[in-house]
Amino acid sequence: MDIKPNTIHRVNGYGKDAYTYYPVLIMGAGESGIAMACRLKEVLGLDQFRVFERQSGIGGTWWINRYPGVACDVPAIFYSFSFCPNNAWQSFHPEGPEILQYFHDVCAKYRILNNVQCNTDVTEIRWLENEKLWEATLCYLVPGTGDLSRKERSDRMQAKGRKAVIVGEEKVRAKIICSCAGGFVEPNPWPTKISGLDRFEGKFCHTARWDPSVNLKDKDVVVVGSGCSAAQVVPRITQEPYNAKSVTQIMRSPPWVVPRPVAPGGEKWWHEKSPWWFTNFPILARSLRTLIFFLSEKQWFDYFLQTPRSKAKRKVREERLLQHMRMTAPQKYWSILTPDYDSACKRLIYDAFWLKSLQDPKIELTTKPLKSIEPRGVIVGSKGIYPTKDIEDGELETSEETISADVILLANGFEIETWLAPTKIIGRDGTELQEVWDQRGGPQAYMGNAIDGFPNFFIIFGPNTATGHNSVILASENMVEYTLKFVRYLLRGEVNVFEVKKEKEIAWAKEMQEKLKLTVFGDGCNSWYRTSNGWNATTYPYSQIDFGIRCMFPKWSDWHIEYTRKGIRRRKVRSLVGLLTFAAIIVGAYSIRRNPVAGLVAIPHIAKRLLKRLLLSGLKLVE
Template identity: 25%
Template structure:
C-alpha cells in the first residue's frame, strides 16, 4: 500500500499507523499511471498538477509526440468536424484558429502548445507502449509492463491508480477485403498517411465514405487525374447552417484577441447551438423530423439532380443514426468530371485494383483506405483484475461500463471515453472535462481516506445498462444503420453513446455516487480521522475561526441550488433548440 509522510514521524511506520498519528484527511502519496498523452491524458495531467499534492504521475505514450489522433492523422483534408473554437478546453481558448473547421495540424499544435504552456511533458514518456497491467494483491494496485519502442526493452512499473486515456480513434485498421496484400500499387491508410506520396496526376482509388473519406475526396480531387471512389452504403452529409466552413479574416482574429468578451460570447453561442441539437437524436421529435427534411433537401441540391446519387447516397434511416459530418465540398465533388462513383461491395483486391460485386475490375495507381479504426472498447493489452479475469475477455462481446468511466471487478482502474459515454451526443471535450473532474474526486477520496480499492458495483453497472438499453430504444441510434456506435452490426446494442445529452452527462457526473461503488479499506475505515487534529489546526497560516460570519453566505446545500448558480439560471432569455434550417422547434421528450 502506498505510504504518505506525516511531519514528525519516520517513514518506517505503516500506512494505518501514520493515519492514526496524523490529522484528519492526511494526503498520503498516490502513484498514478496514465496511458496515452492525447487530449484526455494531457487534461488529466493538467488537473492533477493543478489540484493535487503528494502524488507521482507517469504518462506512457506510444507516439513520439503528444496529441494522440491529431498527431497520427495527417491525410489530405483531415480536420475536426466540430467548430474549432469549441474544440478547446472550456478554460483554454485559442484566438487564432484559421477557420471554423481546423486542420489536424492546427489541432495538434493546440494540444502541443497546451502541454508546453503548463509543463506537462515532464510527466510523459514518449515512445513507450503499455503491454499489460496486472493486479498486485500485496500492494493493492497494478504492476504495469511497458515496452520502449526506441530500443525494445521492457520497463516494469507500478501504480496505485491506473488511468486508460488511450482513446478510441487511434487503433486504425485495414479493411477486411480478400487480396489486399496482393495490390502492387501504392497502398495508403488515412490514419497512417505517408506525406512522401505525390498524388499529382495519379488515378486514385478511395475506399469508404465515412468521416475520413468525406474529407479526403474534395481535397485530392483537384490535383489527381482521376478518382474512383468506392461506396457501399448511404450516409447523411451536409454542413449545418451557420456552421459551414468559414475562414476567419485577420480582422476577426484581431477582434477575438482584443475585444473583451467577444470570443467568449462567440464560443458560448456555438456551444449553446451544439447543446440545443440533442432532440435531433430522439425519434419522432419536431427537431428530428424537421432536420431530416432539411438535410435531404440540402443533399438533393448538392448532388446536382443526379437521380442515381440521390437513390444510393441519401439514407432511409434517420438523421443521426451514424455520426454526422459537415462534408464540406464532398457531395459537389462526386459530380466532377474526374470522379467516378462505384456503388457496392468490393469483393477482392487484385494486384491492379478492386473487383466489385458488379464483376468489374477497377485498376488504380494509388489505393486509399479511409476505413477508420477499431472502435471496440476491448483493451489492446491484458488488464488482469484481482480475480484473475482479463478485461479483454470480459469485454470481448458487448462492453459494459459504469458511466463510461470504470469496469466492475477492476478496482482502481479508470477510463476516459469508455463504453456509453457522450462521444456523439454533443460537445465531446466538455464531456472529457467532467470525466477528469470525476476521476479527481475519486482519487482525492482515495488519497484522504484509508481506501485500498474502489470499483463500481456489478449491480450498479447492470442497472445502468438496463436503463441505457431502454433509453436507446427511443433514439435514432437504434435504427438499423451500420455505425461504430454499435458493438455488433446494424442490429447490435448501442455501446458508444450516453443515454442523454452532453449537458445531461455533466449533471450526472457532478457528484460521486459512492453507493454505486464497492470500496475496501486498509484497516479500520475510520482510521482517516487520525489523531483528533483538523487540517486547519496544523496550518499556522489558516483562520481557525473561519466559520464565524456576519451573514449566511455559504454555498447551497441542495443539488438544485448549486446547479442554478453553476448554469446561471435566469441570465439567458431563450434557449429553445433550432433545427439545421434555423427554425425554432420544441423537442417532445
C-alpha cells in the same frame, strides 16, 4: 530515508524484485490524457505522475491522422479545453496541424511534456491485491513503430524479429491507473473477403496511417469508404499539391450530409479579425462557446429521441438535407446519396467540400461492390448495390468491371468493438476485463469510468460516454473532473481502494442499453456505434448536460470504499463539522425568532462555543 507516498521513486534498487513506483499512471497522451495530466497539476497540485504513449508523439488521433484534408467537424472554439481556451483559432473548423499545435501548446503551458514518455506501449496491467497496487508491463518500442497499426507491428516482428519493434521491457507499479486510450486507435483492416491486395503493384495505405511518401500526381486513385475521413480526403487529393489524375470512391451506403456551419462573419472575417477580438475580449469567445454548447444540446432533444416531436423534426431536417444534397451534387448521384435510414443514427458528416467536389469530372462516386484487386486496378461488380440491389439474393453476378488504380486508400474507420485493446487488463482474482465484458454482453463501465473487480482503475471517455451531438472534449473533461474526485482521496492517503459495486455497474449497463432503445441509436439502423450482436458501447442515451451533472455529484453509495485510519478520522471530523454547523443554524434561527435583536447578538457567541467543542472533538479524534 522517509519517502512520501506521492513521489515517483525506485524500490529495491537493482534487485530482481526492483520496480519504479508512480502515484498515478496515465495510459495515452491524446486529448483525454492531456486533460487528465493538466488537471492533476492544476487541481491537485501533483506533478509526480507519468503518461505513457505508444505513438511517437503527443496528440492521439490528431498526431496519427495526417491524411490530406483532415480537419475538425466541430467548431474549434468548442473543440478545446474549457480550462485552457484558445482565442486565436485561425479557422472556424481548423485542419489537423492547427489542432495538434493547440494540444502541444497546452502541454507546454502546463509544463507536462516532461511527464510524457512516448514510444512506450502499456501491454498489460495487473492488480496486486496484497500491495493494493497495479503492476504495469511497459514495452519500449523502436522510435516510430508505435505509429504503426497492431497488424503492421506484428508483421514486422514476424519478418525481422522482435527487436525490430520492441527494444526492452519493464514492470512498474502504480497506485492509480487512468486509461485515456481513446476509441479511434486501431484502423479497421482490409476486408478479408476482398482478395488480391498482395498482388497489387501500386501503393496502398489507410487514411489513419497516411504514408506521406505516396505520390498522387497524375495517378488513378481508388478510395474505399464513405465516412468522415473519405469525405475529407476525396475533395482534397485532386487539388494542389496532390493533383491526382482521377479519384473513384467506392461507397456501400450513403451518409447523411449536413452543411458545415459557417463561421460568424464568414471565414475571411474569422481568420483576420476573430483572434484580435477574442484575445482582447475573452468574454466574447466564452459567450460563443456557450452558445454553441446550448445549440448542440438542443439538437439532442430535437433529433436524437424517439418521441413524436423528435421524429417529426427529423423528417423535416431530412427533407432539408436532401434538398441541400440535390442543390449541390450532380443529379446522377441523387439516388445513391439518399439514405434509407433515420438521420443521426449513424455519424453525420458535416461537409463543406465533398458534395461540391462530385461536380469535378476527375471524381467518380459508385456503389458497385468491390470484388477483388488486380496488379494495376480493382474489380467491381457491374451493378450498384444501393439504393436497391439489382441482383436478387443468391443470384450470381456474372459481369464485372475493372477500374484502373495506381493508389488505393482505405477509409473504413476504426476497430471500436475491442475497447482498451490490445492492453491486457487483469483485475482482482486474475480476472481479465475482456472476459468480464464477454460474459456481460459487451463493453461497459459504470459512468463509462469504472468496473467492479478493477480497483483504482479509471477510464476516461470509456463505454457509453459519447453523445453523438456534442464535443468529445467536453465529455472527456467531465470524466476527468469526475475521476479527480476519487483520485484526491487516494492521494491524500484517506482511501486505499475505490471500487464500484458489482450490482451498480450491472444496473448501469442495463440502463444504458434499455434507454438507448428510446433514442435513434436503438433500432434506427446498423452503425459502428453497435457491435455485431447489437450491443451499443459507444453512445450515451441522455444529453451532455445530464452527464455533466452526474459527474459533478458522484453517488458515493455506489462504491466500495476502503478507508485508511487517517481517512476514518477525517471522515468523523467532517461529519462532526456538518452536525455542529446544522446545530448552529437551528439554534441561531430559534434565537432570532424569539428575540431578533438578542438573537443576532448571540450568534457569534454560539459560533465560538461550537467551534471550541469542534476543536476539542477533532483533537480527540486525531489522538
